[in-house]
Amino acid sequence: MFIKSENNELIKKIKKLKDKKERYEEGLFFVEGTTNVLEALNSNFEIEYIVMSESFKEDIPFKKDKIVHTTDSVFKKISDTVTPQMIMAVIKIPEYDENIYIKENGIYVIADNVQDPGNLGTIIRSADAFGATAVFTINNSVDVFNPKVLRATMGSIFHIPVIPTSKEVVLKLKAKGIKVFATHLRAKKLVHQCNIDDKVAFVLGNESKGVSIEDLVDDFVKIPMTGEAESLNVSIAAAIFLYESQRQRLIKQE
């Protein structure tokens, strides 16, 4: 298939996937760039189409009848970036059963009304790097299939389950004996003084309002800061929690 017109029905449908409501109505999202497309191909995600423009010259191992070719100008209309890499995959939104991932052992990340796409994407990338079990998004966090979130994940969305859900997930984790942590500036314990190597969930709150589910948190800890900055970026706080948890696991093995 070769598409020259941006009025083509398929092109119009893909263009709409930049919008959250349309994504969930269609049950589809897209990722851009060779790395992301190859990660998608190597994953269990179900790919609907691969779209590439005339100027994309690499070989992509995918069913020929599911590859859509377009002109560069048509591709630019569907891309979410200013200088597109001229390839994208249109993928089915996965349907995770969160109960499968809630176990008695595990490292969980809960994004509680995290609004900045770069922050959520970076949290997912770090959760993947440090071997977390799953990421849950609750309380109106930015949509995980937002193109800007996906860009910041650098393909990690294909490695770790990221599940939009509600705050009841925290109760399910607690019922399994998972201890729920959040940071607090006035907490007394520092993060490295707590046992967080396993069976832990870390709640990351909104960039300005913080955590909304304080009543469900088992323990508040502080990331030690000595400078004049009053707080850390939320994706930084997530990474430090996950790194410290990883460090404690490694030390146990030494």
Next chain:
Amino acid sequence: MFIKSENNELIKKIKKLKDKKERYEEGLFFVEGTTNVLEALNSNFEIEYIVMSESFKEDIPFKKDKIVHTTDSVFKKISDTVTPQMIMAVIKIPEYDENIYIKENGIYVIADNVQDPGNLGTIIRSADAFGATAVFTINNSVDVFNPKVLRATMGSIFHIPVIPTSKEVVLKLKAKGIKVFATHLRAKKLVHQCNIDDKVAFVLGNESKGVSIEDLVDDFVKIPMTGEAESLNVSIAAAIFLYESQRQRLIKQE
């Protein structure tokens, strides 16, 4: 002074400060929002003007003749944000003598061709939070006075010296006995296995090309990753280095 026209000379001058070349020609930059403006007022930075629009109603303690009032529509022309907070400070670019900050003790961060404004801003915010001595930017890193960098610093630019310089700064640090570290995926030592509590500099490289000054690095370390993600965001790597350094200092005091 009340300005109603976007053709006013001062407004045209401020508008140009979004451009790096113009900033250095004028020797000026601007920050937006009440928090940043108050941080600027409490700092040693020299403020040229405070600009506020009609709809800004708070009191700002500053010389009346240096406060510029504008209409909302004029303010929107000079703002770098989509929904401006209607206040900004126009500030002289500080002239730091880097030699004053290069000592035999200290924690230094070197941003080596870091391109993403959010990444550099977040690195500066973390450097401030974890008590680093100074941040140096080298090799064509994004300009520290770029409005997007400043937004991500959350005011930390007023707490910690951030000095654009050249790679010779690394030699000056080494001459003082500061050990220069960078991360490497194939490094054998993990970051928590190295003594990094003091007298260290951390080089953070370009988002895709990595570190350009590998020949000047004393020791490569690895941030332990167990998941499938191949790397961490550069601002995350910086924060983990700085956190680990801070953790080691705290443990020594325990």
